[in-house]
Amino acid sequence: MATTDSVTATAPLADEACPVCAAPIGDEPECGSCGCMLSGKLILGRLTPKIRNDIDDRLAAARRRFDLTAAARASGAPWRTDLVRLDRMEALVREGPPPPGEREDVLRELEEEGKRPAAVSPDSAGRPSDAAGARTLRDLARAALAAGSGHSPDVTLAEITASGLTATVFGRGQDGETTERADVRTWSWAELLAGLPKDPDAALFILAGGIGHGTGPRAGTDALVIPETLEHMAERTVLVNRVSGWTVPESLLGLLEQRLPDAESVRLPGEAPPPDTMRHADGFTAAAWEQDADAVRLAGGGADGSVRIWRLWDPEPFEVRSLHQGRVTAVDIADEGRSVVSGGKDGAVRLWSFGGSGRARTLARHQGWVDAVRIRAGVVFSLSDDGIRRSTLFAEPNDAATPFPLRVAWSSAAARLAVTSDARILVVGGAGEAVVRDGTSGTRLFSVTTGSTVTALALDAGDRLLAIGCADGTIHIHDLHERDPVGRWTGHSGPLRALAFGPGGSLAAADDTGGIRVRSADPRGAPPGEVQSLAVGAHSSPVRALDFNRLGELLSADGDGLVRAWRLPRLH
Structure with missing residues (x-):
């Protein structure tokens, strides 16, 4: 539990500071920051203990109310109040604990404050902003890009949240849609404000304006640090404050407005922190995901022959x-x-038991480099110029008539593999078609004609729907059980490099330019024109792997080593 010591400063409040909020005061009878009455009516006569006690009680109530409001803001009020955190933060409140009903009054006041329209400053020309009705970063970016001149340069959205400052760059894709860049810049509050306590509760309390039993670090221009790189990220900048009413973020916003006089300022409702990013400096030559109830793991291969295993979002691999x-x-x-x-x-095709014995062993050797590997149900399929090899991790009955290595009709560099979870069905995509085979006998079951070279394959969680991405930017959806086509989607400007099915049958796809799109759920029975498609964002290099985590966020990793989680809107 946080203690008041974590926010205590040794210096007392200065005489020229407000006794409630510690803001500098002038000659006015009322504090311009918190509204505290600094002077009242003249009382003639002796200062009796009753009058003194009455003044002390009113001052104590004002201090408690001020700190309690800061604690409520720091706990997520009015959008998503964390009552457990608020319980802990009441230990930081001066003159506490609050009497019954005062906490409810504060939460009610903040709720009413949250119902007021979000404030949006006019643009540099003094015109009302198109962002007034925006509720998301993408809405803001779309409005800013629409207001831009010429070829609509990129726009930076500098978002101030309870976690710190995040700068995200948006631009326009080739189809004119608003596209988010995968790489984002983040600065924590510990980097932006010197002397911030390490205790999370105490830090949030101070950021929201709480005083506690000392002054704590204040948000003056001498304490806050403005990242210099923020000024050079894009020609246009929109400043977004997600924590309106928080003293330190409001001060940071004011400093940013001074540093970037042409920027537009917007206040939006609070939300969860933006999706995480992680970067492996050496880049990925190949990558894959796996997840369980506790963690998401990323396996990344490198140019030096090494394989690294990460737990997202740990900055360092736990196995190499x-x-x-x-x-x-x-x-x-x-x-x-x-x-x-x-x-x-x-x-070479090698198996490494990184989570068990740590042993690494060679399963197969190809004549030429390995273009694809899949491991399912204890069976490993690998593809190279000499064909597809099948390796088992456990003993199987010896079958001298096995067709493996199974020859493919195309160069392996232009072929792709997909395998069902039980390893009974094998899909091989190549020049103009995808061939579905029996995973044990290699028998050809049927084929799907695509008319273009297959560059990516994916199966849904039920091993029923097969997504086939092609070099011409199209995606073919096929039902493996019924052996029937389900749909054909377009919209990408280049070859598809990665596909992943998500919740409800939605499908994410990344093309050769690094652009990522998500299409709505299983289009069975829906006319092609009714399938919704969203341009999610773009990596600066080809995407090596796509997947969805259990929260419904889309995970992506590119060749430069950037790993990103995208929070997606609901598609219908």
Whole structure:
């Protein structure tokens, strides 16, 4: 539990400071910051104990109310109040604990404050802003880009939240839609404000304006640090305050307005922190995801032959192993989340039990580098110029008639693999078609004609829907059970490099330019024109892996080593 000591400063309040909010005061009878009456009517006569006690009681009530309001804001009021955190923060309130009903009064006041329209400043020309009705960052970016001149340069949205300052760049894609850049810049409050306590409750309390039993760090221009790189991220900037009424963020907003006089300022309702980012400086040559109830794991292969395993969003890998001579060209994680299989330029296919014995062993060797690997139900499929090999992790009856290595009709560099969770169905995509085969016998079951080279494959969670991404930017959806086409989607400007099915049958796709789009749920029975499509964002390099986590966020990793989680709007 936080204690009052974590926000105590040794220096007492100065005589020229308000006794309630510690703001500097002038000659006015009322504090311009908190509204506290600094002087009242002249009382003739002796200062009796009753009068003194009455003054002390009113001052104590004002201090308690001021701190309690700050604690309520810091606990998420009025949008998503964390009552457990508010219980802890009451220990920081001066003259506390509050009497019965005062907390409810404060929360009610903040709720009424939250119902007022969001404030939006006019643009540099003094015109009303189109962002007045915006409720999301994408709405703001769309309005800012529409107000831009010429070819609509990129716009930076500098978002002030309870976590700190986040700068996100938006631009226009080739189809004219508003697109978010994958790479974001973030600065925590510890970086922006010197002397902030390490205790999270105490830090939030001070950010929201709480005084506690000392002055704490104040939000003067000498204490706040403005990131210099923010000024050079894009030609246009919109300043977004998600924590209106918080003393320190409001001061930061004021400083940013002075530093960027042409910027537009907007106040929006509070929300959860923006999606995390992580960067592996050496980049990824191959990547894959796996998740359980506790964590999401990312396996990333590198140009040096090593494979690294991360838990998102830990900044450092928890396991690293050199597995190949030269570049890692393919990687996959077993569904039990304790083993990774990789293929390399050296033609080797290796299994590494990073979560168990730590042993690494060679499963197969190809003549030429490995272009794809998949591990499902204890079976590993690998693809190279000499065909598809099938390796088992456990003993199987010896079958001399096995067709593996199974030849493919195209160059392996232009082929892709997908395997059902039980390893019974194997899909191989290549030049102009995707061939569906029996995963044990290799028997050709049927094929899907695409008319363009297959560049990406994905199966949904039920192993029923097959998504086939092509070099011409189209996506074909096929029902493996009925062997019937379900839909054909367009909208990408280049070859598809990664596909992933999400909640309710939604589908995410990344093309060769790094652009990511999400399409609405299973389009079975819906005319193509009714399938919704959203341009989510863009990486600066090709995406190596896509997946959805259990929160419904889209995860992406690119060749430059940037990992991002995207919070998606609901598609119908």
